[in-house]
Amino acid sequence: MQGWRHSSRRRPLLLGGLAGLVLAGPATASDQVYTVANYPVDAVAENAVAAKKQALADGQQAAFRSLLKRLVPVTSWADTKRFEDTQAAELIDTVRVRSERNSATEYLGTYDFTFRAKSIRDMLRREGIPFTDEQAPPVTLVPIWQGEPAEQAAWTGSWKGLDLENSVAPIKIEGVRKDLPRDHIAAAVLGDAGALRSFATFYKTDRVLVAAADPNAAPGRLAVTLAGVDAVGPFVLKRQYQVDPADPGYARELAAVVAQRIIEGRWTTVHTHATAPAGSGAGATDLLLSVEFRGMSEWQDISRKLSATPGVEELDVAGLSARGARVTLRYAEGAERLAEQLAQQGLILRNNGGTWVLSAQ
Numbered sequence: 001m002q003g004w005r006h007s008s009r010r011r012p013l014l015l016g017g018l019a020g021l022v023l024a025g026p027a028t029a030s031d032q033v034y035t036v037a038n039y040p041v042d043a044v045a046e047n048a049v050a051a052k053k054q055a056l057a058d059g060q061q062a063a064f065r066s067l068l069k070r071l072v073p074v075t076s077w078a079d080t081k082r083f084e085d086t087q088a089a090e091l092i093d094t095v096r097v098r099s100e101r102n103s104a105t106e107y108l109g110t111y112d113f114t115f116r117a118k119s120i121r122d123m124l125r126r127e128g129i130p131f132t133d134e135q136a137p138p139v140t141l142v143p144i145w146q147g148e149p150a151e152q153a154a155w156t157g158s159w160k161g162l163d164l165e166n167s168v169a170p171i172k173i174e175g176v177r178k179d180l181p182r183d184h185i186a187a188a189v190l191g192d193a194g195a196l197r198s199f200a201t202f203y204k205t206d207r208v209l210v211a212a213a214d215p216n217a218a219p220g221r222l223a224v225t226l227a228g229v230d231a232v233g234p235f236v237l238k239r240q241y242q243v244d245p246a247d248p249g250y251a252r253e254l255a256a257v258v259a260q261r262i263i264e265g266r267w268t269t270v271h272t273h274a275t276a277p278a279g280s281g282a283g284a285t286d287l288l289l290s291v292e293f294r295g296m297s298e299w300q301d302i303s304r305k306l307s308a309t310p311g312v313e314e315l316d317v318a319g320l321s322a323r324g325a326r327v328t329l330r331y332a333e334g335a336e337r338l339a340e341q342l343a344q345q346g347l348i349l350r351n352n353g354g355t356w357v358l359s360a361q
Contacts, residue, residue: 030133030134030135031117031133032135032165032166033070033071033133033135033166033167033168034067034114034115034116034117034120034133034166035112035113035114035115035163035166036063036066036067036070036112036113036114036115036163036166037098037112037113037163037165037166038098038110038112038161038162038163039059039062039063039066039110039111039112039113039163040059040108040109040110041055041056041058041059041062041107041108041109041110041111042055042106042107042108042109043055043058043106043107044105044106045105045107046105047104047105048102048103048104048105048106048107051102051105051106051107052100052102052107052109054107055107055108055109056095056111057089059111059113060088060089060092060095060113061088063088063111063113064083064086064088064091064113064115065080067115067120068080068083069261069264070167070168070264070268071120071124071131071132071133071168071268072124072129072130072131072268072272073130073131073132073265073268073269073272073286073328074265074268074269074316074328075269075286075314075316075328075330076129076130076131076286079127079129080129082127083123086123088113088115091115091116091119091120091123092113092114092115092116093114093115093116094112094113094114095111095112095113095114096111096112096114097109097110097111098110098111098112117133121133130272130286131268131272132168132267132268132271132272133168134168134271135167135168135169135170136168136169136170136230136231136232136267136271137207137231138170138171138172138207139169139170139171139172139205139207139208139209139229139230139231139263140171140172140173140174140203140205140207140208140209141159141171141172141173141174141208141209141210141211142173142174142175142176142199142203142208142209142210142211143155143156143158143159143173143211143213144176144185144189144210144211144212144213145213145215146189146212146213146214146215146216147213147214147215147216151215154249154252155213155252156173156175158249158252158253158255158256159171159173159211159256159260160173161253161256162256162257162260164260167260167263167264168264168267168268169230169231169260169263169264169266169267171260171263174203177202177203179202180198180199180202181198183195184198184199185210188210188227188228189210189212189225189227190227191225191227191236191321193234196208196210196227196228196229196234199228200229206229207228207229207230207231208228208229209226209227209228209229209230209263210225210226210227210228211224211225211226211256211259212224212225212227213252213255215243217240218240220242220243220245221240221241221242221243222240222241222242222243222251222252222255223238223239223240224238224239224240224241224255224259225237225238226238226259226262226263230263230266230267231266231267232266232267232269232270232326233326234321235266235321235326236320236321237262239255239258241254241255241258266326269286269288269328270288272286286328286329286330287328287329287330287331287335287338287356288326288327288328288356289326289327289328289329289349289356289357289358290324290325290326290352290355290356290357290358291303291324291325291326291327291357291358291359292323292324292357292358292359293323293324293325293359293360294323296322298360299320299325301360302347302358302359302360303317303325303327305342305345305346305347306327306329306342306347306358309338309341309342309345310341311331311332311333311338311341312329312330312331312338313329313330313331314328314329314330315327315328315329316328316329327358335349335351335356342358343361346360346361347359347360347361348360348361
């Protein structure tokens, strides 16, 4: 009971506080993304009734914050702080209890919170905050544990415990196929394009990611690699998480939550609706650029010039490989004006079928 209680109490903080080439088919707005499902809640109070009431109230607010981070691109997350005093209960259409458990003073449960889509859309539009409620085509994700085989189920479970179906970037979890060559797995974790194509063949989809977790990469750290192709395109991302010896499962849960936010963030960056308050005349300023280069020295030169360009703000690298990168940035005057500025620095920014591509002259 004690171990279970400890883990359950931490997870709402993860889901509520975290967030973060075009292969996707047509995307359509979906009210499904306004449901935050399988959301854990808990509270301690003077009695079980008060604990449940507090858990539900706190859970609604946390689920609301999680929904905003699902819909809004990371470059605009700070703007959602305007809703800190918003009462989430007034925006919720239905609440469904999945499971619950209580003692004399403590309540723990998991809930599905369905928010009113129109109310959330109108709220974001009034504030001029960009968002998307278009669902990406699903991506197949294969969790791979590179430590003790007995812990593979726990790593897979960390993913299955997330709300994958209602996400703006839905994920389908698949196990490692027994007929998949071991060397292909190792190569895919390193981002090898040929190995990733093998994964696509074996899993019969163009959109497949491996999520490899290595508990032995560094002392006290869990190294996680995301590699493959999602609804936006190919990418490889590596991160490390500190492992608490008293609760090693926390690092796994954190890694899965962050990875899902990254996948969602890549989609929202590309498919965000530009919004503006009535009469403001403001337009979209968030841009995603595909950067092409011949080597790392050229990439460093492009990156330096881009970051030094007047008006470029919140520059972030969303993915990096040996010959290309994806960067997000904010530029108030739009992509055409940015192209003119960059041309003065020997850089070419061109619109290639709806994708802005940056390269050296």
